[in-house]
Amino acid sequence: MTTSVLTAFTFCLSIGTSVAQTDTRIYDIIDAVSEDRLRADVKKLADFGTRHTLSDTVSNTRGIGAARRWIKSEFEKTSQACNNCLDVFYQSDLVKKGTNPRIVKDVVVVNVVAVQRGSKYPNRYILMSGDIDSRISDPTNYTDDAPGANDNASGMAGTLEAARVLSKYTFENSIIYVGLSGEEQGLFGGKGLAAYAKEQGWEIIGIMNNDMIGNIEGVDGVIDNRTFRIFSEPVPPTETEGQRNARRFYGGEVDGISRQLARFIYKTTKTYMPEMNPMMIYRLDRFGRGGHHRPFNDAGFAGIRIMEAHENYTQQHQDIRTENGINYGDTFEHVNFPYNAKLTAVNAINLASIAWAPPTPSNVGIGGIVEANARLQWDAVEGAVAYKVYWRDTTSPTWDHSRLILNGTSATLKGIVIDNFFFGVAAVGKDGHESPVAFPSIIIRD
Numbered sequence: 001m002t003t004s005v006l007t008a009f010t011f012c013l014s015i016g017t018s019v020a021q022t023d024t025r026i027y028d029i030i031d032a033v034s035e036d037r038l039r040a041d042v043k044k045l046a047d048f049g050t051r052h053t054l055s056d057t058v059s060n061t062r063g064i065g066a067a068r069r070w071i072k073s074e075f076e077k078t079s080q081a082c083n084n085c086l087d088v089f090y091q092s093d094l095v096k097k098g099t100n101p102r103i104v105k106d107v108v109v110v111n112v113v114a115v116q117r118g119s120k121y122p123n124r125y126i127l128m129s130g131d132i133d134s135r136i137s138d139p140t141n142y143t144d145d146a147p148g149a150n151d152n153a154s155g156m157a158g159t160l161e162a163a164r165v166l167s168k169y170t171f172e173n174s175i176i177y178v179g180l181s182g183e184e185q186g187l188f189g190g191k192g193l194a195a196y197a198k199e200q201g202w203e204i205i206g207i208m209n210n211d212m213i214g215n216i217e218g219v220d221g222v223i224d225n226r227t228f229r230i231f232s233e234p235v236p237p238t239e240t241e242g243q244r245n246a247r248r249f250y251g252g253e254v255d256g257i258s259r260q261l262a263r264f265i266y267k268t269t270k271t272y273m274p275e276m277n278p279m280m281i282y283r284l285d286r287f288g289r290g291g292h293h294r295p296f297n298d299a300g301f302a303g304i305r306i307m308e309a310h311e312n313y314t315q316q317h318q319d320i321r322t323e324n325g326i327n328y329g330d331t332f333e334h335v336n337f338p339y340n341a342k343l344t345a346v347n348a349i350n351l352a353s354i355a356w357a358p359p360t361p362s363n364v365g366i367g368g369i370v371e372a373n374a375r376l377q378w379d380a381v382e383g384a385v386a387y388k389v390y391w392r393d394t395t396s397p398t399w400d401h402s403r404l405i406l407n408g409t410s411a412t413l414k415g416i417v418i419d420n421f422f423f424g425v426a427a428v429g430k431d432g433h434e435s436p437v438a439f440p441s442i443i444i445r446d
């Protein structure tokens, strides 16, 4: 009995200093996510008939215009309940007819953005996204019913719900909850918002893109309400030739910023929601398929995709019909709300953990060539009360070993040979929340 009580309040003690290892507010956040609200929101979104990017914008009951106005009003309601803690606005871009074969007429692609301003680092942003738009078999059919209940009302509803839950708290970093549009037509909403972020000089910590987070019955026959996927690309496409060459000698092939964000989410989930099975997938997205985190990756920002583990293709991008006894279509009744709530909670606890954490250390240097010890050093992070040096076997996907550094901005790992592991450094804040890990970018030779 004593042990379990102790585990619930695990503290890492050192002489005169302690760093919390768990934050019980995170459990409150998990409990606050409401299945009922998610169910109501997915129903509402599916009931707009179609949310195709090119669909009607005038009607108040049907089409993407009605859908985005409703999403905006939901964010505004959440904001009213927290003393206007959200800054809610549309961000839009005109996409011209013929930009690609799916843009059959000029269209204004409109995203709905809600910003919860951080108290300490207002210009640093962690994003959660879902998509507003939907489609059926023919990607240019913008009039017939396309309920898009799982793809992607589930992600959109999760984003609205995360805003409701997290708006009750104050964070040091800013959080952005966003409904993106134009996904099915060619990732236009993400592209627009990533460009807007650059223009505004936003410091993007990363984006957690949710695309299909409500289906538990795979087309492969597997029913699984515990596993979900975290897709992340290995290294940013914006890296330089020099960085690419350096990897041959110093490593980093599987240690880009998006991969570190994926590992962060994996770890937070394992810590606070051990009933879930996060599955890191070492690729940008599904084989040959796309999602709205990609335009952020293209712009050099960290970004990952959170998604169910087993997809059902008869319920994705399909005209609603019955054929050979199979009901095709992405309809409301196929969404599993307990699972939708779990994955929403995964997002919420990761948004909170990152938004409560200090920034990732920069200028991380590593040395130890022909030495018995590995040495690391990094720039001090304002607001960090400690740092954590991590290492792992070169074949391991997760940061399995760590050492807390309470004083200074360097560490020597005695007897840990640099050749046999990969290393990284995270900053630790006063409530124990850690930044994502920084992979070394500087080689120390002395």
Ligand SMILES: [Zn+2]
Pocket: 151, 184, 317
């Ligand atoms: Zn889709």
